[in-house]
Amino acid sequence: MNIYALVKRTFDTEEKIAVSNGKIVDDGAEFIINPYDEYAIEEAIQVRDANGGEVTVITIGDEEAEKQLRTALAMGADKAVLINTEDDLDEMDEFTVAKIIAEYLKDKDADLILAGNVAIDGGSGQVGPRVAELLGINYVTTITNLEIDGTSVKIVRDVEGDSETIETSLPLLVTAQQGLNEPRYPSLPGIMKAKKKPLEELELDDLDIDEDDVEAKTETIEIYLPPQKAAGRVLEGDIADQVKELVELLNKEAKVL
């Protein structure tokens, strides 16, 4: 089976966000594989182990992203592809990213493509479905279970807390929701092996992509931090009085009851 996992390098979830001149400051920040993409990589490895084949992880970015690809290889992916856009593109949006990935994948005969359902930085969740649409294949988002039997696929997906069982077939793109699996930590032998696994680096020219064809459709004008909340009131007195006061405040001052 020909399996691909789409991966994004994101800020560590513990990182505080700092902004300067309307842009995120990323000096010295810790970076990780987007947590939802880890579920995608883990599932890709499990599907390969059960059905045979090969797992290729793909990312778009600059050479810093090599670290996250090596981590995916250490988890057990077979090959990695870094599409380096650093010299070619200043601004990218979801249109840009999806088009580049689809251009790379269009002649790869992918049976299964996995991605996270959303990245914890941009948070739009667009790239997976956009790629599937560009490739002309079906997709199912926010999946929590995947069973493959030949080309038949049975999926459970999370729909705002409810679950839906879906029957479909390969080729297919799925996006991972929390609960799909427990992503493994790279083992020491895995880390050693990963150093020797193939990591291909491509630029837009290698994919015959003209910069104008992937020009972003939307533009970020400014990034800013939410206004600091004024310190709240911790109530005092005995508990019964506090509760009375709280309910009174919620009713009269906050007007939310």
Add this chain to the structure above:
Amino acid sequence: MYTKKVLVLGEAREGALRNVSFEAIAAAKTVSGGGEVVGVLFGDAVQSLGSEMITYGADRVLTVEHPHLKHYTSDGFGQAFMAVYEQEKPDAIVFGHTSQGKDLSPKIASKLASGLISDVTAIEGEGDDAIFIRPIYSGKAFEKVKNKEGLLFISIRPNNIAPLAKDESRSGDVSSVSVDITNLRSVISEVVRKSTEGVDLSEAKVVVAGGRGVKSAEGFAPLEELAKLLGGAVGASRGACDADYCDYSLQIGQTGKVVTPDLYIAAGISGAIQHMAGMSNSKVIVAINKDPEANIFKVADYGIVGDLFEVIPMMIEEIKKIKTN
């Protein structure tokens, strides 16, 4: 100013329109700059819901009814939407950033080779000058985004853009469009409802959330009672889900759901940064925790240092008193 024709995809759930449909109409009005707002509804029986979109500000409504549209599938709804799009050729599109909107909007944007500004929580300006505000890094920061050119396509986060006042005197045309829905590649064989009492966590006006301090699955009972009393939904921190006190579908945070209710009551939640990312934009936050040093008090508007099993039942009694007066 150039006025826009805007298509708004409404969303029905169990025979009623979801609130986000009306919020999307309000967003569409802003975007239209005085142009036309056209509501769109898909389902197996949605014709009768069209007039409600008009009372909330749509100028007219188009419905597509088909047995294959009873349940949402990206293929079915995608075909229906593209048929309506081809007929109307709008300048802008507004969806709700719901499970359905998140699934469908990138497909449509990809078909139309357009941009898509997802998960919008506020709009500045109107018409051509509209700028869209959306949370990034799970609400730790915000970005202002504009459409560079061509079709404008946005999805709006539920509970953030206020709907227009309902006006029963408004009238408008509700007509059906006939679309042949074929070749669905996904078949839904089962739907299991797990959400509490039909109140959807992401749309709830009140969320009562429990953390490790709830101590057990049974410990959620008073939280459920309070949520029910307030017409809200129950949520949880990752800690409570990891400890098996509740289903992961209730998880609020960086992984999990992002909620912005009018009232968020955090009970026995310490306030890890990942949890705060999912709820810190709630309008009013109440924290109940035994530990006075808990992080959650830093974002709370009102805090009670105390045992949730003592505080919540008392709150229920106090609120009942108000409700009966």
